[in-house]
Amino acid sequence: MVRYREFWDLVDDVFGRAYGRSITGDQVLPALHDRTAVQALDDGEEPRVVWHALCDAMTVPEGKRWGTDPHRQAPPRR
Template sequence: MRAARAPRKWWQAGPVRLREFWQLVDEVFGPGYGRALAREQVLDALDGHTPVEALDAGAQPRDVWHALCDALDVPDADRWGTGRRRKAPPPSR
């Protein structure tokens, strides 16, 4: 018999998943503005693509999130939402 595992919370998980990327976009930038940024903001760090184009091309959501936050000077403390227990997931491997 296996021991019950504690449920994993997304903020404790490894890489940022696509669903989590969109949750962060909505929470950090607001749903309307954040979605517009993701569709229209061309980023040098994404080889001249928008976040949506980069995601569609297979870029890792974590990398796209960092590129968007870097381009808009989002402080590290604000990048992972407002939940007081949230923290950045460990780097992708």
């Protein structure tokens, strides 16, 4: 499970803080019904769902989706 705080930690780790904050607020994601990641989170969407949609849209390879922490477990897709 990805929690809200973990979502932002992953954004910062995978995309970098500045770029990550930019794409989460600007990139419209079809998988989230044409909302940005921030809009989807504000609407109550599960952070795990938002994270997968963002990574899919940005074509982040599976091996890089979970950042640099070797102890971080990938949450399952639903």
